[in-house]
Amino acid sequence: MLRLPELEVIIATSLTEALTRLAAGPAARPILGGTDLVANLKTGHTKAQTLVAIGQLPELQGVDASGDVVRIGAAVHQAELARDPDILELFPALAYAVGRIASPQIRNAGTLGGNLCLDTRCRFINQSDLWREALGGCLKSHGKECHVIPGGGGCVAALSADSVPILMVLGAEAEIARVQDGALVTRRTPIADLYDSDGRRHVRIADGELLVAVHVPKLPHGARAVYRKWAVRQSIDFPLVSVAVRLDLDDAGKLKQGKVAIGVLGPRPRLLALDRWAGRTLDEDLAKQVAQYVFDRSHPLPNVLYDHEYRRERLRVEVLRALRTWYAPAAVGGAGR
Amino acid sequence: MTAAENRSAARAAQLLHFQLNGEAVAVAAPPHWTLLEVLRYQLNLTGTKQGCDKGDCGACTVRLDGAPVLSCMTLAALVQGRAVETVEGLGVGGEPHPLQRAFAELGAAQCGFCTPGMLMSAAAYLDDLATREAPAVDTGEISAVLGGNLCRCTGYTKIVQAVAVAAGEVIERTQLLAEMSNDDGGMP
Numbered sequence: 001m002l003r004l005p006e007l008e009v010i011i012a013t014s015l016t017e018a019l020t021r022l023a024a025g026p027a028a029r030p031i032l033g034g035t036d037l038v039a040n041l042k043t044g045h046t047k048a049q050t051l052v053a054i055g056q057l058p059e060l061q062g063v064d065a066s067g068d069v070v071r072i073g074a075a076v077h078q079a080e081l082a083r084d085p086d087i088l089e090l091f092p093a094l095a096y097a098v099g100r101i102a103s104p105q106i107r108n109a110g111t112l113g114g115n116l117c118l119d120t121r122c123r124f125i126n127q128s129d130l131w132r133e134a135l136g137g138c139l140k141s142h143g144k145e146c147h148v149i150p151g152g153g154g155c156v157a158a159l160s161a162d163s164v165p166i167l168m169v170l171g172a173e174a175e176i177a178r179v180q181d182g183a184l185v186t187r188r189t190p191i192a193d194l195y196d197s198d199g200r201r202h203v204r205i206a207d208g209e210l211l212v213a214v215h216v217p218k219l220p221h222g223a224r225a226v227y228r229k230w231a232v233r234q235s236i237d238f239p240l241v242s243v244a245v246r247l248d249l250d251d252a253g254k255l256k257q258g259k260v261a262i263g264v265l266g267p268r269p270r271l272l273a274l275d276r277w278a279g280r281t282l283d284e285d286l287a288k289q290v291a292q293y294v295f296d297r298s299h300p301l302p303n304v305l306y307d308h309e310y311r312r313e314r315l316r317v318e319v320l321r322a323l324r325t326w327y328a329p330a331a332v333g334g335a336g337r
Numbered sequence: 338m339t340a341a342e343n344r345s346a347a348r349a350a351q352l353l354h355f356q357l358n359g360e361a362v363a364v365a366a367p368p369h370w371t372l373l374e375v376l377r378y379q380l381n382l383t384g385t386k387q388g389c390d391k392g393d394c395g396a397c398t399v400r401l402d403g404a405p406v407l408s409c410m411t412l413a414a415l416v417q418g419r420a421v422e423t424v425e426g427l428g429v430g431g432e433p434h435p436l437q438r439a440f441a442e443l444g445a446a447q448c449g450f451c452t453p454g455m456l457m458s459a460a461a462y463l464d465d466l467a468t469r470e471a472p473a474v475d476t477g478e479i480s481a482v483l484g485g486n487l488c489r490c491t492g493y494t495k496i497v498q499a500v501a502v503a504a505g506e507v508i509e510r511t512q513l514l515a516e517m518s519n520d521d522g523g524m525p
């Protein structure tokens with residue numbers, strides 16, 4: 001039996017109230033579906049005295065696709081987003097990515113905002129108290145050393161959020177609210193800049209701030225994106241390799257620009273531009289060059305399960321498969337869209 | 338009040354009101370209790386199983402406003418005013434639900450620990466099937482629907498078969514009902 005520690009739950013009735021409560025510091029944490037937070041509180045590596053429930057706040061609801069930029073509320077459930085007709089039409093790869101998060105039950109409770117704020121994961125921290133204690137803890141708990149990079153300076157636990165790489169290549173932005181001098185203010189930050197390289201505090205959202213929505217610009221003519229996830233099981237599994245590819249082609253089918261985002265490396269996903277190949281036509285030869293380019297710049301660590309060298313090779317394969325969806329879709333193996 | 342008294346007041350049991358299997362319940366629980374703990378240890382509804390207690394197994398699956406969720410990960414405080422369904426509410430008037438009958442007939446339960454969670458995930462799927470325009474039994478879809486429920490005994494084959502049998506019954510019934518509503522049956 002795993003119990004939650006004693007804590008207080010506040011059901012926020014306004015965004016201002018929620019922000020004021022959260023400004024009390026890290027002892028107060030926002031909660032939506034709680035599918036990550038509750039497990040982390042139960043196993044003791046996340047601490048909180050107060051949970052501020054924000055699921056009812058109107059600012060965090062709904063998908064609005066009426067403008068050039070689609071606004072998705074942070075509290076929209078992953079299951080809802082995966083079957084939303086606008087998202088399926090405009091960003092099928094985003095619908096696919098959130099539809100592959102964990103399990104049906106978790107997608108019914110889990111939200112887009114929650115996935116963006118997913119805690120980093122590591123095989124040395126996502127364990128019971130007893131297990132962690134046997135190793136003397138690590139930098140992310142109470143210990144003095146990282147077991148992934150012994151002698152290293154920081155925590156390199158992996159960000160395993162399925163929605164992040166695809167939102168990065170789509171050029172999405174996070175809308176973050178806070179109260180300043182008694183007034184509600186918001187700022188926008190690209191998802192690509194939302195993460196830091198410290199696995200203990202990897203989301204650049206300060207105490208007293210709250211992620212309220214994600215804004216995704218509609219794709220221009222000729223642009224498309226693909227997400228691919230490799231995990232050992234088809235369900236209830238975090239990705240061990242995750243990659244999103246976006247290409248913008250001109251009417252002749254030549255590359256105008258392209259982006260690749262790679263997850264499950266360290267705390268911060270990596271974004272690579274493919275502009276050096278602008279003007280080229282995508283074929284197997286070019287796709288192999290791109291896959292090699294990504295391989296050379298990506299270094300999965302022994303922070304999650306499965307051999308990191310295998311995961312690196314697998315990343316090259318997944319990039320290649322993602323690119324083949326443009327010129328040889330029938331030949332693409334494995335899962336991805 | 339001192340700060341400590343304030344804190345203990347905030348952590349004291351609070352009265353929760355929600356719908357449970359169609360009936361209103363009121364139950365007191367401290368804010369750090371999960372829905373699973375309230376069901377099993379306050380309301381003595383032990384049909385919902387406590388497996389991993391951290392979101393990995395699906396044994397604790399219940400329906401919240403119709404959607405299957407994990408009760409071990411759901412704060413009881415957040416079900417205030419909502420509708421919860423557990424395996425105890427599946428059958429009607431002492432009669433087993435078509436899913437329960439199919440599970441028994443096909444031997445889809447061995448130790449039975451995963452069964453209540455499987456049934457709740459499958460029940461939501463059957464309700465969804467009944468609302469579709471052209472419902473069909475699709476074992477691939479059934480596997481995906483049950484993807485959040487682990488079973489250590491059966492190897493899943495019989496479970497998927499049992500859900501397929503119950504789904505077939507639901508589809509047949511829905512089609513018959515639709516035909517009868519199109520057809521006045523010769524009544525004047």
Ligand code: SF4
Nearest residue numbers: 122138146155156157
């Ligand atoms: S990366 Fe190092 S410090 Fe971070 S959780 Fe893993 S072992 Fe701990």
Ligand code: FES
Nearest residue numbers: 388389390395409
């Ligand atoms: S007991 Fe809830 S998922 Fe295992």
Ligand code: FES
Nearest residue numbers: 447448488489490
């Ligand atoms: S019947 Fe034993 S776990 Fe499924």
